Amino acid sequence: MTRIGLAYVSGAVPGFEDFGNLPTDIVKENGLINGNKASKELDALIIPGGTLIESNDINMGLNTEIKKMARDGKPIIGICAGFQLLSNQIDIGRKSPVPIVKEGLGIIDVNFSPLITSDRVKAKVFNNSFLVKNQTEDVNGFHTHTYGKVEGDAKPLFYSQVQRMNYGDTNKKGEYNIFSGACNDDGNVIGTMIHGILDENPILVENLKQQIDIQNLDDIYNRNNEVKKFLHREVGINSGIKVPPIKPNKKPKYLMIGSNGSDSGKTFILTGLAGAIRKRGYKVALLKVGPDVRDIIPGLYLTKGKMEDFASIKIGHLGWKDIESTIKILNNSDYDIVLIEGVMSVFTGLLNEKVPFSAAEIAMSSKIPMILATGVNKGGIESAAVDIVAHENMLNKLGVSVEAILLNKVYNEDIFDTVKPYIIENTNVEDVLKLPKLKSADMRGFIPEVEIRYELFTKYALDLIEENLDIDKIINMAREVEFEKIYSFDEIKRKVI
Structure with missing residues (x-):
């Protein structure tokens, strides 16, 4: 039975996108699933965006499991803050007179610093991972980040074409001017600043399915529905605030x-x-x-x-x-x-x-x-x-x-x-x-x-x-x-x- 984890920790936004309707299991801060280590239970892991770095709420339990899965060659996809977590370091001191540097896990060889973009984007693809195999055209998605300047020696996956940076127009028409995705040397750990990457690009989803050899898609989707029900039963994350049954739909x-x-x-x-x-x-x-x-x-x-x-x-x-x-x-x-x-x-x-x-x-x-x-x-x-x-x-x-x-x-x-x-x-x-x-x-x-x-x-x-x-x-x-x-x-x- 194929299992794809979704990190569910304070500061994360796991409902922000559907992730291709693939996650089947919730992984919390301790890195356990039903009392067992995530690295033993999961075939792949998705780390969503949010304020994971600022919140400092991913403890050593989940960190250890992420590193173990990376070493074992299992697919890990980090999106926005999930990408930052996988990097070497992140400067979150946008309005600070000196850098405020937070350490990442060091799995993808890049560093982050402040750069604001909030565009719908198309991104050029570099063939350095299983995820982008046969993806010959640009991928679609959107940016929404404050610390989005990516620099480093990791293998590039995406460069995004953006309209605005730091509240001003770029004046660059049709240029791919933002380094927006990279992977580790083995290509199994992927980081990207592009949200919606799995929702809007079916070839990427198909590549992930093939990589982990999904046999029963109905089972994946049924369990994904249960994950979504879990997400929507609580206001925020780890708040203990339960949502009552949804009211009958009327015109909004x-x-x-x-x-x-x-x-x-x-x-x-x-x-x-x-x-x-x-x-x-x-x-x-x-x-x-x-x-x-x-x-x-x-x-x-x-x-x-x-x-x-x-x-x-x-x-x-x-x-x-x-x-x-x-x-x-x-x-x-x-x-x-x-x-x-x-x-x-x-x-x-x-x-x-x-x-x-x-x-x-x-x-x-x-x-x-x-x-x-x-x-x-x-x-x-x-x-x-x-x-x-x-x-x-x-x-x-x-x-x-x-x-x-x-x-x-x-x-x-x-x-x-x-x-x-x-x-x-x-x-x-x-x-x-x-x-x-x-x-x-x-x-x-x-x-x-x-x-x-x-x-x-x-x-x-x-x-x-x-x-x-x-x-x-x-x-x-x-x-x-x-x-x-x-x-x-x-x-x-x-x-x-």
Whole structure:
């Protein structure tokens, strides 16, 4: 009986992709399967992405089994953070004045350092492993990583063609300019930064099947279904939070988390809401306006949801899929709630002649309701209140329904109570919500763009959201929507004036 393991450890995102529907067994931190060593039980192992390096939660038990399987010539595929784990070392100090170096297992001879890409990609293939045999055309998939610069002497497998790096366009058209996959000398241990590599490239899946001599595909797929049921029974990983039976599918309802600027806490709010709504049995889709889908990964860590190919809503030339196609797909899906994270301010890009180019325009296109959030930590609660009122008034002119205003990082409840009536009196909003400032918010491992640990970030987000917000009331703010139109630049200018 063929067995393919899937690493299930804190910081991993094993629901992020289907891995060709091949994993048959869950492998936890101790490296055991039913009390036996994984190296004895498994024919192959898949290590998913996540924050495995930052979380430091793969202990010596699983490390030892990975090394043993590698020595025995068994296939191991590490994706994104799984690739980093297999490498020599990883510099995770993106915003640090000095490198912050973490050691890998040293199985694939490469090193990692900071480089951001979040593109759908095609990748050129180098024939250095069983996995790519007969793969004469480019492979498909997507990148979503912060520490993606790969350098070293390992045999290359993939070079990806990317549109943007570190938030800027590459200006290189059709060039394969990112080293995105490698293998060990024997070719049995594969690392790649390309997510979806087994879901979108059937030749690679067929090669893996042949390598481990799968005889009964029905058995593989049946046991894979049991693995997926296991994944979706728990919110997050090793949390002990069980998901009740899935509610009967209805047409999904939508809610956008918008803001008046960066650092407002959109990602934190979306993450907590995603986990809290999933705890109530709803199937939650998570989308991001624009290309940076890294922002929704903590939420997917809690929901065990897939990074769908429509997860990035296109604005201008940035992103994966346009809003019209996205809503058409979702309205025929089994999702119950769709949460959409905006980008920067809801008005960033609004007066750009590229249409649509802002979160406000995406909301306008389909009358998507919104929770409008603001952080109060920089200019104070009073300043945030004045600014958020102006934002709501303009959204109202544009025809966007703001269901609630949320003041985030509130440091003084008395001041909040003072400004709340001002917000209500000067907007069409009845619900003015607040989240308190977290005392631990300066901890490393907690802040996106510095060093995020999914298990830590998501726990704080889920706990704070559930302690301070009425989740059922927020669910009722979501609405069914249909795509209507993209407003032209001239139409937007007339509405703004």
